[in-house]
Amino acid sequence: MTKEQAQQALAQQFPNQKLVFGEGEGRIMLIGEAPGGEEEAAGRPFVGKAGKNLNGFLHQIGLERSALYVTNVVKFRPTRLSPKTNRPINRPPSQKEIRAFLPFLHQEIAFQQPRLVITLGNVALQAVCLPEKVVIGQFHGQMLRREGFWLFPLYHPAAVIYDRNLLSVYEADLQVLKEWLHQRKDELLYCKE
Numbered sequence: 086m087t088k089e090q091a092q093q094a095l096a097q098q099f100p101n102q103k104l105v106f107g108e109g110e111g112r113i114m115l116i117g118e119a120p121g122g123e124e125e126a127a128g129r130p131f132v133g134k135a136g137k138n139l140n141g142f143l144h145q146i147g148l149e150r151s152a153l154y155v156t157n158v159v160k161f162r163p164t165r166l167s168p169k170t171n172r173p174i175n176r177p178p179s180q181k182e183i184r185a186f187l188p189f190l191h192q193e194i195a196f197q198q199p200r201l202v203i204t205l206g207n208v209a210l211q212a213v214c215l216p217e218k219v220v221i222g223q224f225h226g227q228m229l230r231r232e233g234f235w236l237f238p239l240y241h242p243a244a245v246i247y248d249r250n251l252l253s254v255y256e257a258d259l260q261v262l263k264e265w266l267h268q269r270k271d272e273l274l275y276c277k278e
């Protein structure tokens with residue numbers, strides 16, 4: 086099965102949702118939680134506020150979006166109605182939604198064959214590590230070896246917006262990543278085979 090066929094199958098499974106698939110090239114795969122409103126409207130992952138924040142962090146460690154394949158665990162925007170405005174607002178994906186997208190995420194990893202996977206937040210970390218039970222508080226900022234790729238768990242950039250105490254932890258984690266990348270930059274950034 087090709088990636089396009091797998092995407093079509095997923096679109097048939099969720100006929101009433103606008104799906105936002107991963108995009109990009111390169112052997113570094115970045116996995117977020119689920120698209121927000123701006124991502125849904127653009128049909129592209131991480132283009133809204135969280136995306137801008139993310140691009141800023143990437144820039145700090147010398148990574149360009151063009152070196153990355155960027156995706157989310159859940160491919161549609163999970164929403165609920167705001168009691169104030171009665172309009173859809175973002176909510177975290179449910180366990181059922183996460184589970185529904187796991188097989189595709191694992192196919193996606195197989196299609197992309199990343200050398201390094203960077204997960205943003207707990208949902209992405211847990212999705213990659215299942216059935217192991219892991220939490221971001223324990224593993225953030227550590228380079229972990231998985232079968233076929235390295236895994237580096239980071240907090241979600243949105244968590245850093247809401248909890249300013251996380252900023253220094255996040256920046257220290259980014260430094261670890263930066264040094265690791267620096268040592269492997271040729272392999273990760275330029276090798277396309």
Ligand code: URA
Nearest residue numbers: 117118119130131135
């Ligand atoms: N947050 C995510 O996890 N993914 C996006 O694409 C946007 C915001």
